[in-house]
Amino acid sequence: MENFILALDQGTSSTRSLLVDRQGHIVAIAQQELPQIYPQAAWVEHDAHLIWQHQLSTIKAVIEQANISVKQIATIGITNQRETTVVWNKKTGQAISNAIVWQDRRTQTYCQELKEAGHLAMVQDKTGLLLDPYFSGTKLRWLLQNVPGAKALAQSGGLAFGTIDAWLIWNLSQGQHHVTDTSNASRSLLWNLKQACWDSELLDLFEIPNSVLPQVLPSNSFFGKTHEDVLGHSIPIMGVAGDQQAALFGQNCWQAGTAKNTYGTGCFLLMHTGSQIVRSQHQLLSTAAASHNSQLQYALEGSVFMAGATIQWLRDGLGIIESSHQVEALATSVPDNGGVHLVPAFTGLGAPYWDANAKAAIVGLSRGSHKTHIARAALESIALQTTALVNAMNLDAVQSGGQVLSQLKVDGGASANSFLMQFQADLLGVPVLRPKITESTAMGAAYLAGLGAGIWQNTQELQQYWQLDRCFEPLMSRDQALQAMHDWDKAVQQVRCHSLS
Numbered sequence: 001m002e003n004f005i006l007a008l009d010q011g012t013s014s015t016r017s018l019l020v021d022r023q024g025h026i027v028a029i030a031q032q033e034l035p036q037i038y039p040q041a042a043w044v045e046h047d048a049h050l051i052w053q054h055q056l057s058t059i060k061a062v063i064e065q066a067n068i069s070v071k072q073i074a075t076i077g078i079t080n081q082r083e084t085t086v087v088w089n090k091k092t093g094q095a096i097s098n099a100i101v102w103q104d105r106r107t108q109t110y111c112q113e114l115k116e117a118g119h120l121a122m123v124q125d126k127t128g129l130l131l132d133p134y135f136s137g138t139k140l141r142w143l144l145q146n147v148p149g150a151k152a153l154a155q156s157g158g159l160a161f162g163t164i165d166a167w168l169i170w171n172l173s174q175g176q177h178h179v180t181d182t183s184n185a186s187r188s189l190l191w192n193l194k195q196a197c198w199d200s201e202l203l204d205l206f207e208i209p210n211s212v213l214p215q216v217l218p219s220n221s222f223f224g225k226t227h228e229d230v231l232g233h234s235i236p237i238m239g240v241a242g243d244q245q246a247a248l249f250g251q252n253c254w255q256a257g258t259a260k261n262t263y264g265t266g267c268f269l270l271m272h273t274g275s276q277i278v279r280s281q282h283q284l285l286s287t288a289a290a291s292h293n294s295q296l297q298y299a300l301e302g303s304v305f306m307a308g309a310t311i312q313w314l315r316d317g318l319g320i321i322e323s324s325h326q327v328e329a330l331a332t333s334v335p336d337n338g339g340v341h342l343v344p345a346f347t348g349l350g351a352p353y354w355d356a357n358a359k360a361a362i363v364g365l366s367r368g369s370h371k372t373h374i375a376r377a378a379l380e381s382i383a384l385q386t387t388a389l390v391n392a393m394n395l396d397a398v399q400s401g402g403q404v405l406s407q408l409k410v411d412g413g414a415s416a417n418s419f420l421m422q423f424q425a426d427l428l429g430v431p432v433l434r435p436k437i438t439e440s441t442a443m444g445a446a447y448l449a450g451l452g453a454g455i456w457q458n459t460q461e462l463q464q465y466w467q468l469d470r471c472f473e474p475l476m477s478r479d480q481a482l483q484a485m486h487d488w489d490k491a492v493q494q495v496r497c498h499s500l501s
Helices: 050-068 110-114 120-127 135-148 148-153 165-170 201-205 242-248 306-318 324-331 371-399 418-428 441-454 459-463 478-500
Strands: 003-011 014-021 026-033 073-080 086-089 159-162 179-182 214-218 237-242 259-263 267-274 285-289 297-304 342-343 361-363 408-411 430-434 468-472
Touching: 003 050, 003 165, 003 259, 003 441, 014 050, 014 110, 014 201, 014 242, 014 441, 026 050, 050 165, 073 165, 073 242, 073 441, 086 165, 110 120, 110 135, 110 478, 120 371, 135 179, 135 430, 148 159, 159 165, 165 179, 165 237, 179 237, 179 418, 237 242, 237 441, 242 259, 242 285, 242 297, 242 441, 259 441, 267 285, 267 371, 285 371, 297 371, 306 324, 306 371, 324 371, 342 371, 361 430, 361 478, 371 478, 418 430, 418 468, 418 478, 441 459
Parallel strands: 003 073, 073 237, 179 214, 259 408, 408 430
Antiparallel strands: 003 014, 014 026, 086 159, 259 267, 267 297, 285 297, 342 361, 430 468
């Protein structure tokens, strides 16, 4: 009997595969860390073929770990780091370069030129996004303009573009399917959010030939089958969503007004807005949510570029910890941050600031400062950035006739850090809810695929699988919380003023 769902979770820092049974239990998991490539300042790349190799090896590892037959896998769900851009040759299947990662800032000058030419309002109205290097459209254009022969090959129909989901599906099907879902397409600067289609005016603006684009389907659709030579058996792919939309789905946030924050490489706060596209007045993004039926769903989103990646920098850049797990003990060995703030603008600042020129800085150092204060400041920066997002989202919610957040569901690797979660609740002044299963991203992909394959009939069946691990109630006074945000805002302002000088 086909008892299992295979969830592929391809992220910025690691590639993972999980097996989920019909009762919503994770029965096996395998992971490989993904090397980051930094060709020059502000450039971030991945080896696309290594991503595929890692994904395939983790698939085989979980099958072996669970001691099952491939034929026992009913369906596959895929979730992926969004915006990261791959272009490959349709005949050979070879990527024409490394993948350009969502954190990459090489197209900043081009984005600024588009703004100065007056294109921002049109782009924002059509896509719900801002003109920023974060999104995949400018990355795609850069590859076509800068890889020798790419532009001509694209114009002749010889190249394919995709985010990582499309790249994995192409490889799983051995080139039979070039397809993505609405949540990933909505992050491209090329997708018309209102009309739900690739937009010809945007394609002309970015000089993108239509032939490179994948077919776009709702998040739980039939995306094709794996080629039997890949795994020894053909398996239908029935669910696909970008990682943050998958996490929103995996957190059971299916109704307007529900929200989650994922603490991963970056931080990503999403509030479901139902079938309504809510336009932000506070620098947040309107985006497609994962849809489990034919009706498109939407969300408001705020993105922090550096969260868990900041802790990685403490490990790999400063060397003050040997593993990320050590940071909590180091941070809590002092009663406070000693006046130190770390503003992690290593790749600029995301929402609600959107300052691509900002540079990272440690502010407030004194002779009494110690690595413990820097570690604490690094952890606190994650919660402080998230609070700025929540404040902006609450303002948008009120202005659109909605309600402010009364609680926040959390997930992602850093949500296991109880100091961070308590500090987050303190700053927000609302409960922070951590589930027993924090693999919300992978579970969202599994849920979408399971619904698509008929393993579950509706979302009501899935509600029982979300279980609370711990509720963090706010303990800090509101005056203290407001002062902490005031001090943070001053630190951010120093960084932004320096970037403009």
